[in-house]
Amino acid sequence: MKKVFKFPIIISALFSVIAGTAIAETKIGMITTLSGGGAGLGVDVRDGFMLAINQSGRSDIKVIIEDDQRKPDVAVKLADKMVQSEKVDILTGIIWSNLAMAVVPSVTAQGKFYLSPNAGPSALAGKGCHENYFNVAWQNDNLYEAAGAYANSAGVGNSFVLAPNYPAGKDAIVGYKRTFKGDIAGELYTKLGQTDYAAEIAQIRASGAENVFFFLPGGMGISFLKQYAASGVDIPLTGPAFSFDQGILQAVGAAALGVVNTSQWNKDLDNATNKAFVKSFQDAYGRLPSLYASQGFDTANLVISALEKSDVKNAGAFRDALRAADFESTRGDFSFASNQHPIQSIYARQVIQEGDVFTNKVLSMVLENHSNAYVDDCKM
Amino acid sequence: MSFVLIAEQILNGLQFGIMLFLMSAGLTLIFGVMGLINLAHGSLYMIGAFVAATVASATGSFILALAAALSAGALAGAIVEMTIIRKLYNRDHLDQVLATFALILIFSEGTRWVFGSFPLYLDAPLYLQGAIKLPGGIQYPLYRITLILFGLVIGVGLGLLITKTRLGVQIRAGENDREMVSALGVNISKLYTFVFALGAALAGLAGALVGAIQSVEVGMGEPVLILAFVVIVIGGIGSIKGALIGSILVGLTDTLGGIFLPKFFSLFMELATATNVGSSIASMSIYILMSIVLVWRPTGLFGQKV
Numbered sequence: 001m002k003k004v005f006k007f008p009i010i011i012s013a014l015f016s017v018i019a020g021t022a023i024a025e026t027k028i029g030m031i032t033t034l035s036g037g038g039a040g041l042g043v044d045v046r047d048g049f050m051l052a053i054n055q056s057g058r059s060d061i062k063v064i065i066e067d068d069q070r071k072p073d074v075a076v077k078l079a080d081k082m083v084q085s086e087k088v089d090i091l092t093g094i095i096w097s098n099l100a101m102a103v104v105p106s107v108t109a110q111g112k113f114y115l116s117p118n119a120g121p122s123a124l125a126g127k128g129c130h131e132n133y134f135n136v137a138w139q140n141d142n143l144y145e146a147a148g149a150y151a152n153s154a155g156v157g158n159s160f161v162l163a164p165n166y167p168a169g170k171d172a173i174v175g176y177k178r179t180f181k182g183d184i185a186g187e188l189y190t191k192l193g194q195t196d197y198a199a200e201i202a203q204i205r206a207s208g209a210e211n212v213f214f215f216l217p218g219g220m221g222i223s224f225l226k227q228y229a230a231s232g233v234d235i236p237l238t239g240p241a242f243s244f245d246q247g248i249l250q251a252v253g254a255a256a257l258g259v260v261n262t263s264q265w266n267k268d269l270d271n272a273t274n275k276a277f278v279k280s281f282q283d284a285y286g287r288l289p290s291l292y293a294s295q296g297f298d299t300a301n302l303v304i305s306a307l308e309k310s311d312v313k314n315a316g317a318f319r320d321a322l323r324a325a326d327f328e329s330t331r332g333d334f335s336f337a338s339n340q341h342p343i344q345s346i347y348a349r350q351v352i353q354e355g356d357v358f359t360n361k362v363l364s365m366v367l368e369n370h371s372n373a374y375v376d377d378c379k380m
Numbered sequence: 381m382s383f384v385l386i387a388e389q390i391l392n393g394l395q396f397g398i399m400l401f402l403m404s405a406g407l408t409l410i411f412g413v414m415g416l417i418n419l420a421h422g423s424l425y426m427i428g429a430f431v432a433a434t435v436a437s438a439t440g441s442f443i444l445a446l447a448a449a450l451s452a453g454a455l456a457g458a459i460v461e462m463t464i465i466r467k468l469y470n471r472d473h474l475d476q477v478l479a480t481f482a483l484i485l486i487f488s489e490g491t492r493w494v495f496g497s498f499p500l501y502l503d504a505p506l507y508l509q510g511a512i513k514l515p516g517g518i519q520y521p522l523y524r525i526t527l528i529l530f531g532l533v534i535g536v537g538l539g540l541l542i543t544k545t546r547l548g549v550q551i552r553a554g555e556n557d558r559e560m561v562s563a564l565g566v567n568i569s570k571l572y573t574f575v576f577a578l579g580a581a582l583a584g585l586a587g588a589l590v591g592a593i594q595s596v597e598v599g600m601g602e603p604v605l606i607l608a609f610v611v612i613v614i615g616g617i618g619s620i621k622g623a624l625i626g627s628i629l630v631g632l633t634d635t636l637g638g639i640f641l642p643k644f645f646s647l648f649m650e651l652a653t654a655t656n657v658g659s660s661i662a663s664m665s666i667y668i669l670m671s672i673v674l675v676w677r678p679t680g681l682f683g684q685k686v
Contacts, residue, residue, distance in 0.1 A: 035489060036599050039497035165659050187651070189659050191638075193603055195594040198392035198524065199635050205519075206385045222499055222595035230504065230521040230593065232511030251499035251595060 026061050026312050028303065029082035031075055031103065032093035034067035038218055040247040041095045041292050042067070045117045047285055048296030049092070055280065056304045064088065070095075072102040079103045083110055089312040090115060092299055095292075097121040097140060097168045108132040111315070113322070117299040118292060122171055125341050126377030132315075134322055135341045136299040138264055139372035140168060143240035144175030146262035146346040146366045147213055151180050151238060153366070158183040160209035160235070162200060164216065165189035172215035172240070178373065185209035190216075197224045201231045209235055217242040222251050229255035236260075241360075244351055246290035249358040256351045256358065264342075265294045265331050266349050266362045273328040288359060294330045301327040337371045339378035346370055387518050389639055390632070395524045397631025398531030402586035403604055404611040404623045405538055406579025412618020413554045413575050416465060417473055419480040421583050421608065422601025423487035428453045428584025429591030429600060430495055433502035442505035446588050453584020454577040461576035466569070484602070492598045499597040502588075527589055534582070535624050542620055551575060555618050607634075610666055614673045616683025625681060630666050637665035 030049065033042035046065060053061055064086055068075040075094065082088045090113045094100045100119035107114050108130040116124075116135040124130075125139045151159060161176060161184060163169035169189060177184070186207040188200055204212055212235050216224050221243030228237065241263035249256055267278045267288060277297055281289040289297075306312075306321035325335050335343045346367045349360040407421050428449035436445035460483065468476045503509075504523040511519045542548040550571055553561045562568040587601070594600070611630050615622025642658025649657065673681060 034497075035492060039492060039598070040499070043497045165656075187655065189655055191659070191663055195590075195600070195603065196392075196396055198395070198521075199389055199639050202385055202388040202392065203639065205388075206382065219499060219595035219597045219600070222597075223593065226503065226595075227521075227593050230509060230511070230523060232519055232521070247498045251501045251597075253501050253503055255503070 026090070026307060027086060027088040028061060028063045028090045028092060029079075029086060029088035030063055030065045030093035031068050031078045031082070031091065031099075032065070033070045033095050034065075036070055038070050038095060041118070041218075041290075042093070044245075044247060044290045044292035045093060045095065045296035045299075048281065048289060048293035048298075049117065049300040050296075051277075051281055051284055051293075052297045052300035052304065056300075058304065058307075061304070061307070065093075068094070068099060070099070072099050075099045075103050076106075079107050083107055083112055089113065090303060092117055092303075094119055097171075098166075100124065104133055105130070113312070113315075113318070115299050115303065115322075117295045120341060121167070122374055125339050125372055126374035127379075129339045129374075129378035129380060131319060131340075131380050133340060134302075134336070136302055137295045137342070138344070139341045139374065140171045141175030141178065141373060142264070142346060142367075142370060143242075143262045144172045144213075144215065145179045145370070145373075146348070147238050147240060148176045148179030150260065150262060150348045150366045151182065151211060151213070154211075156180075156182055156211045158185040158209050160184075160186045160188075160204050160207050160212045162188045162190065162204075162212065162214040162216070164192045164194070164220065166192045168217075169215060176213050180213075182210075190220075194220060195223045197227050198231075200224075201228055201233060204235060205231070205233045211236050211238055214239045215242070218248070222248055225252045225255045225259075238262075241291050241349070244349075244360060245292065246288045246359065247292075249351065249360075253358065254353075257353060259351050260348050260363065261351070261360070262346055262366060263291055263349055263360070264344050264346050265291045266347060266360050268360075268362055269330070269332060269347075271330070271332045274330040274332075277330045288357065298327070298329050298331070298334070301329070333369065337375050338380070339372070339375050341372050341374075343369050343371045384516065384518050387516060388520060389635055391518070391520055391524070391528070393632035393635035394628060395528050395631070396635055397628035398528050398535075399586055399590055400604070400607055400611055400631055401531055401535060401624050401627035402582050402589070404608040404615070404627055405535075405620055406582040407605075407608050408612040408615065408618055408620065408623045409551070409575050410579045411612060413551055414465075414469060414572055416468060417476045417480065418465070418579075419477060419605065420460065420483035420487060421579070422605035423484050424453050424456055424580045424583040425587035425590075425601040425604060426491060426598065427456050427487065428587030429502065429596045430491055430500060430587075431584070432588030432591055433500035433596045434495070436502055437500075442508075442592075445502070446585065449584045449588035450581050451584075453587075454581035456584070457577040457580020458573055460580075461573050465576060466572070469572075488598050497598075499595045502591045502596050504592045523593065530589070534585075535620075538620050539624075547574075607666070610670050612680075614670055614680055616677075616680030618684070619680070619682040622680055622682030629669065633665050633669050634662075637662040641665070 066078045092115045095118045097119040104114050113132045118137050120135045120139040161173050163172045237259045241261050244261040305327035309321035310317035312318050337343050348363045348366050350363050352361050410418050431452040432445040432449040435448040508523045512522045611626040615626030641662045642655045645658045646654035
């Protein structure tokens with residue numbers, strides 16, 4: 001019996017050791033989509049992020065991961081919980097622009113850092129920019145601007161444009177038109193979450209356009225691509241990488257072969273960091289990484305690089321360390337514009353088949369060291 | 381706006397309607413016969429699609445995949461009816477809604493747990509791929525034509541089952557007076573399990589057929605479920621004929637509204653506003669249709685008079 005009584009002492013001693021290290025710990029709260037329809041994207045961001053944390057070997061970084069179910073109200077509640085009861089220093093993880101708009105302004109106003117691994121709404125890049133908000137992926141318009149530039153270089157005279165009727169869909173069309181010099185043969189806004197595109201495809205067929213630019217993320221893109229391939233319409237498609245990422249391509253299958261899409265990252269980008277990332281991601285999770293995984297990985301490496309220079313509690317120095325972007329990105333050259341969004345090159349890539357696996361290969365660089373259109377609107 | 385485009389859109393509306401019919405036929409039977417609001421009907425649709433995708437990728441046969449989806453739907457339906465739904469018949473509608481909503485969450489996360497977070501691949505078989513030329517120069521995907529014909533065959537088959545067979549007599553009798561039916565020696569709980577499994581099997585089949593042209597992912601059933609409820613309200617609860625007519629009406633209204641309303645508004649508005657206003661009103665169009673039908677016939681087109 002005497003032995004048993006010693007256990008509480010040992011346990012409390014252990015606790016004090018743990019509590020002792022907890023003081024120097026950096027807490028990162030990750031709010032991302034891990035259930036429901038869009039879960040594939042959140043899972044990839046999380047896996048890429050955790051891969052980098054694990055590779056750094058730093059045990060003083062604690063990551064708290066929560067599922068927002070793709071619902072803005074859930075994301076807001078989780079953010080409050082992380083800021084107030086978990087006392088995190090840095091937040092990250094949100095996939096969707098509408099959720100980012102609900103969470104980011106309030107957490108940055110409370111003095112926390114927010115690093116976006118995906119969503120980059122224009123409102124947060126322009127007038128709503130904040131010194132504690134960093135976007136490590138792209139400003140939303142970037143990939144569409146690249147699609148427009150690619151259409152110019154391919155000599156396309158007129159385009160049919162298609163996007164869902166919600167803010168990010170409208171941003172897509174605006175971004176494409178910003179760089180595309182030809183005419184618009186037709187413009188359609190579909191319902192968000194629409195699954196049948198037969199009616200839109202009939203209009204595309206009747207329009208006689210030279211190419212079709214579409215932005216339909218997630219399941220919408222899968223449905224559209226399959227139905228487009230079955231319809232017998234042979235107008236070439238182009239779009240941002242979101243409908244052609246590694247998680248979706250296997251579900252689309254041969255219907256996507258040959259489609260040109262624009263991305264800031266691809267698995268065959270020729271730099272040592274990227275090669276190591278692709279290999280270690282495959283070893284760790286048994287699948288090819290997507291662009292979302294690369295964004296999660298880069299976000300974590302940015303945090304680690306800044307933590308090496310400064311403690312997160314010293315907000316000014318930590319912010320400067322983030323701004324320096326002194327980390328090896330999987331995309332090669334990477335730096336921040338004055339509104340803390342990336343300056344990076346964007347590529348045209350094409351869907352190919354490697355054995356049984358559908359994937360992308362880089363065709364050419366479309367925009368070199370591209371910034372974003374909202375830099376001048378941001379007064380920090 | 382050419383004849384070809386209009387004809388193609390009418391076919392699209394028809395095909396959409398026929399797919400809705402497969403969903404709403406089961407829903408209307410379950411609601412009509414057992415008085416049960418089954419929100420989990422969309423989950424059975426999702427199960428059908430996931431099982432079909434798995435079987436198709438394992439065996440390479442689309443027919444086998446459809447058979448598997450049908451059986452998986454029926455099996456899941458029978459299990460759910462016997463373990464959970466049976467306890468809900470005598471409860472009020474709010475309890476039924478809560479319990480079947482819980483089933484949606486369980487099925488969605490269960491599916492994600494078993495099949496993973498990424499969408500699955502399911503495509504039409506090679507012999508049904510590509511487009512064919514119809515009279516009048518209309519080019520239309522072969523698979524969708526097959527869907528329309530297949531759905532009509534099932535509709536006729538269900539109609540015959542309800543009107544011409546002994547089982548159909550029992551089902552119709554069950555709708556009218558369940559105490560009397562069971563007093564006459566019909567095993568009502570077996571009948572309920574059968575009707576529920578039949579509805580679930582049709583939902584599973586619809587999921588597999590639609591999965592081949594759309595994306596097979598968690599949560600694919602819920603948007604269709606809402607439309608299916610609109611259909612059975614328009615058609616009249618419990619009526620297979622009403623479900624068929626209602627589905628085609630909703631399919632045509634939704635498809636044609638989405639195309640012609642923006643065009644109509646662009647006659648007197650600038651393009652961007654017209655697209656905006658047009659698409660907004662188009663998304664409301666089926667609900668407007670529903671209200672008009674309900675004002676005219678409060679129990680739906682083929683509903684029983686109260």
